[in-house]
Amino acid sequence: MQIGKKGRAVTSISTADADRIEVRGRDLTSDLMGRLGFTEYFFLLTTGREPTETQRFFLDLLLVSIAEHGLVPTNQVARMTYAADPDFLQGAVAAGLLGCGKVILGTTEIAGAFLKDARARIDAEGITVADIVTEYRDAKRRLPGFGHPLHKPVDPRAQRILELAVEKGAAGPFVGLARETEAAVNEIWPKPLPMNVSFAIPAVLLDLDFPASVLKAIPILARTASLLAHLAEESHTPIGFTLAHHAEQGIAFERTEE
Known part of the structure; x- marks a missing residue:
């Protein structure tokens, strides 16, 4: 069988x-x-x-x-x-x-799924990423790709990645969504929660047509x-x-x- x-x-x-x-x-x-x-x-x-x-x-x-x-x-x-x-x-x-x-190193895939799902919901439901972040906050859910025990107030790796994406003309809708999510988290989350490298990585890769499954x-x-x-x-x-x-x-x- x-x-x-x-x-x-x-x-x-x-x-x-x-x-x-x-x-x-x-x-x-x-x-x-x-x-x-x-x-x-x-x-x-x-x-x-x-x-x-x-x-x-x-x-x-x-x-x-x-x-x-x-x-x-x-x-x-x-x-x-x-x-x-x-x-x-x-x-x-x-x-x-x-x-x-x-917890260690594996958030990239989950953050990528968050970005893809958020983009689909924004297109289909007419909501904003701030609405999605609010849902996570109210449900006390962990926001994938945000927070770091060491890098505060920002993760320098994440910032460098997104800056280079803009500089090299590689920034697309997912990099834009990453920045919108970062802004929404800064406004809505009850405590500082920096975007970490595991959120920036899938944002750039998805804009560059890299398979989400990998x-x-x-x-x-x-x-x-x-x-x-x-x-x-x-x-x-x-x-x-x-x-x-x-x-x-x-x-x-x-x-x-x-």
């Missing part, structure tokens, strides 16, 4: 035989290798199209913007995993990536590079066990009553 929805058993990404590897209809060795950079290649792999120069520029920019943010939990768990088994690099990377959830891949791909950097450092400047020791020291043991 087949579980799940039936579909055509096909792939359009790549195929290979003894003397040729084809990727998205292009010959890997004679066409792509030496011509495309990795950012362009990632765009081709995920969309089936080669990016325009503007799409390449902003995909590069966004990957750089979110790759690294210090000793965040994803990097800590990777380093502690590596310390436990230095021969298991891929496992340490995987441990870090498993921490890319809704938005979450951007922070994951970017953070993979960061994890590899931390693990390279861990191999010669180990702090994994120090992190584990401080975690143990920082948590008090409390015996529960039976």
Whole structure:
């Protein structure tokens, strides 16, 4: 018995035989290798199209913007995993990536869904983004892509992304909606709530015709590079066990009553 929805058993990404590897209809060795950079290649792999120069520029920019943010939990768990088994690099990377959830790094996809849904509702219902923000406030719902424990009153990464989108002529309806949402939040929300990088990223990508279904891949791909950097450092400047020791020291043991 087949579980799940039936579909055509096909792939359009790549195929290979003894003397040729084809990727998205292009010959890997004679066409792509030496011509495309990795950012362009990632765009081709995920969309089936080669990016325009503007799409390449902003995909590069966004990957750089979110790759690294210090000793965040994803990097800590990777380093502690590596310390436990230095021969298991891929496992340490995987441990870090498993921490890319809704709280850490995973808001890009949810913020993109918010932008798409907000735009559809504004067009269909004749409401404003301020009405939608008010709904979230009244329902005490978390507004995806807003708020940051460190970056206050603004997230400099988000501001730089949107400024460059305007400067490079890449700003479209979703960047405009992001700015409208930011203004509405500043006016309506009961406490300061800065737009963070995970709201700016989907705004630009959606304006550049990047598939919404792949938005979450951007922070994951970017953070993979960061994890590899931390693990390279861990191999010669180990702090994994120090992190584990401080975690143990920082948590008090409390015996529960039976």
